[in-house]
Amino acid sequence: MFIGGLVVIGILVVVVLIIVGIYNGLVGARNQVKNAWAQIDVQLKRRHDLIPNLIETVKGYMQHERGTLEAVTNARTTAIKAADGGVAAQARAEGELSQALGGLLAVAENYPDLKASQNFLALQEELTSTENKISFSRQFYNDSMLQFNNKTQMFPSNIIASMGGFKAGEFFEVTDTAEREATKVSFS
Amino acid sequence: MWEQIRDNQVRTVILVTALGFMLILPGSLLGQTVLGDWSVGLLLALLIWVVMTLVGYFQGDSILLSISKAHKIGPDDMPRIYNVVEEMKIACGMEKMPDIYIIDDPAMNAFATGRDKNRASLAVTSGLLQKLNRDELQGVVGHEMAHIKNRDVLLMAMCSILLGAIVMLAWCGSRILFFGGVTRRSSSGGGNGQLIILLPAVALMIFAPIMAQFIYLAISRKREYLADASSALYTRYPEGLASALEKVGASTEQLKSANNATAPMYILNPFRRKNQVAEDLTSTHPPVSERIRILRAMAGNTSLSGYEAAYKNLHQGGGSIIPGSALLAEGSSPHAQVEGQASPHVEGVDEVRTRARETHDALWKLSNYQMIACQCGVKLKIPPGYKGAFLQCPHCGTVHSVVPD
Numbered sequence: 301m302f303i304g305g306l307v308v309i310g311i312l313v314v315v316v317l318i319i320v321g322i323y324n325g326l327v328g329a330r331n332q333v334k335n336a337w338a339q340i341d342v343q344l345k346r347r348h349d350l351i352p353n354l355i356e357t358v359k360g361y362m363q364h365e366r367g368t369l370e371a372v373t374n375a376r377t378t379a380i381k382a383a384d385g386g387v388a389a390q391a392r393a394e395g396e397l398s399q400a401l402g403g404l405l406a407v408a409e410n411y412p413d414l415k416a417s418q419n420f421l422a423l424q425e426e427l428t429s430t431e432n433k434i435s436f437s438r439q440f441y442n443d444s445m446l447q448f449n450n451k452t453q454m455f456p457s458n459i460i461a462s463m464g465g466f467k468a469g470e471f472f473e474v475t476d477t478a479e480r481e482a483t484k485v486s487f488s
Numbered sequence: 489m490w491e492q493i494r495d496n497q498v499r500t501v502i503l504v505t506a507l508g509f510m511l512i513l514p515g516s517l518l519g520q521t522v523l524g525d526w527s528v529g530l531l532l533a534l535l536i537w538v539v540m541t542l543v544g545y546f547q548g549d550s551i552l553l554s555i556s557k558a559h560k561i562g563p564d565d566m567p568r569i570y571n572v573v574e575e576m577k578i579a580c581g582m583e584k585m586p587d588i589y590i591i592d593d594p595a596m597n598a599f600a601t602g603r604d605k606n607r608a609s610l611a612v613t614s615g616l617l618q619k620l621n622r623d624e625l626q627g628v629v630g631h632e633m634a635h636i637k638n639r640d641v642l643l644m645a646m647c648s649i650l651l652g653a654i655v656m657l658a659w660c661g662s663r664i665l666f667f668g669g670v671t672r673r674s675s676s677g678g679g680n681g682q683l684i685i686l687l688p689a690v691a692l693m694i695f696a697p698i699m700a701q702f703i704y705l706a707i708s709r710k711r712e713y714l715a716d717a718s719s720a721l722y723t724r725y726p727e728g729l730a731s732a733l734e735k736v737g738a739s740t741e742q743l744k745s746a747n748n749a750t751a752p753m754y755i756l757n758p759f760r761r762k763n764q765v766a767e768d769l770t771s772t773h774p775p776v777s778e779r780i781r782i783l784r785a786m787a788g789n790t791s792l793s794g795y796e797a798a799y800k801n802l803h804q805g806g807g808s809i810i811p812g813s814a815l816l817a818e819g820s821s822p823h824a825q826v827e828g829q830a831s832p833h834v835e836g837v838d839e840v841r842t843r844a845r846e847t848h849d850a851l852w853k854l855s856n857y858q859m860i861a862c863q864c865g866v867k868l869k870i871p872p873g874y875k876g877a878f879l880q881c882p883h884c885g886t887v888h889s890v891v892p893d
Binding site: 332335336339343422425426428429432433436437439440443444 | 567568571572574575576578579580581622722724
């Protein structure tokens with residue numbers, strides 16, 4: 301009788317421990333997703349901050365490219381506004397900004413003086429790196445989201461997930477293939 | 489990922505204990521032969537071990553960095569390497585940026601050290617920065633970041649310092665035995681009893697450092713494969729690391745500030761004979777050509793399981809090189825699905841390689857080599873002087889008949 305009680309208590313303790321472990325795992329995964337999302341934002345913001353510098357630097361060299369420069373400035377303004385307007389709108393605006401930037405850097409190839417400028421080279425390095433950071437943070441976000449989604453959908457953690465209100469989220473997809481192309485041309 | 493780290497921690501404990509044994513055993517034997525009391529020797533050796541381990545845990549990284557003559561840089565000193573490290577930090581989801589050190593040396597190499605992911609440092613030579621392009625640098629940095637994330641760095645730092653202690657003890661011990669202990673014993677007429685203890689002591693002095701090195705290397709090799717696989721996972725572009733390894737392996741420059749204790753920490757063994765390429769001479773690392781072949785065989789699948797599959801493909805019936813727990817932790821993640829966005833290069837590279845191969849084949853044909861296309865996709869190149877009538881395909885084993893022309 302006594303031993304039987306002990307066994308029951310022991311089993312209960314183990315079950316509770318497992319549930320706590322699964323729950324904590326879910327919270328950890330969800331926090332990682334949140335953190336990954338914040339990373340993307342940090343990098344996008346960084347790109348917005350870099351652009352005025354870039355325009356300032358290239359303006360003197362590229363008198364005949366008013367249109368290209370304006371396109372970048374406008375795309376930046378739109379992207380900053382879109383930051384409050386939902387993921388899809390933001391992704392689209394940022395995609396357009398990437399494209400405009402790609403165009404600018406492609407045009408810059410025609411200006412040897414500009415390409416020799418230390419200032420421009422430093423900016424180009426920063427931009428290249430920021431583009432990479434954006435895509436790596438996106439990649440990490442997707443990986444984290446995948447892990448989180450797996451946990452919310454796989455047995456047995458899905459039971460705890462549905463009780464604790466953990467819902468599977470969406471991946472950050474690049475819908476516009478043009479963005480990929482633009483990045484490829486200018487930053488390889 | 490956590491599973492894999494715990495795996496590594498258990499292994500660290502076993503390894504460090506085994507290494508500690510290599511320190512204690514010769515130590516107590518030395519005490520017995522020289523002082524006539526094994527416990528004094530044992531205590532001394534234990535003391536050395538504890539002190540060394542503490543020093544290794546708290547100061548190992550700074551000691552190693554100063555031995556390697558590395559100096560620290562900030563984001564404004566060398567933006568490119570700083571940016572690449574930050575990119576990889578984001579890709580592997582690490583919270584804290586590791587410190588970056590530069591070793592002024594034309595040789596190409598890199599290593600990571602530190603206690604855990606909150607205190608880690610990464611050192612690269614200036615030669616590496618000069619000769620690698622951005623993608624290749626990313627691959628190398630990804631490899632080092634994987635060492636940090638898997639906590640290999642702690643294992644490496646502690647073990648290389650323990651190894652140093654063993655080598656030191658053996659060195660001192662053998663001097664004492666040969667020049668001090670032996671003469672005193674023979675003059676006092678110790679007899680056979682002394683000799684029985686003396687002989688194994690001498691043997692241990694010789695073998696302990698060697699054994700310790702073997703234990704060390706066995707672990708270090710396997711961690712290299714895992715770090716390669718993780719690098720491919722972070723960059724989604726195994727070709728970057730493959731071509732970096734190719735360049736580093738083909739260079740003949742020697743790293744001046746490396747020594748035996750720090751050798752296994754580098755991305756590629758820094759010790760090679762002058763004017764000789766690194767290919768397959770290494771023992772601290774798996775052969776370079778092998779690592780490159782696996783990375784190139786990964787094709788589109790850049791997950792850890794993709795690396796494992798590539799390895800199995802190249803070694804039919806070979807064991808597994810990625811810990812099973814790591815594969816399990818990765819789950820059934822379809823990396824191909826989310827992969828496209830980060831690796832815009834892949835198609836272009838395949839094209840270039842096909843073209844390069846075609847050019848190669850044309851050149852072979854020009855020098856009268858005969859080509860046989862095997863059904864497994866391998867092209868056998870037969871030199872003009874080949875006399876045999878049959879040839880077995882080294883890849884799939886099919887036997888082809890050779891028609892002399």
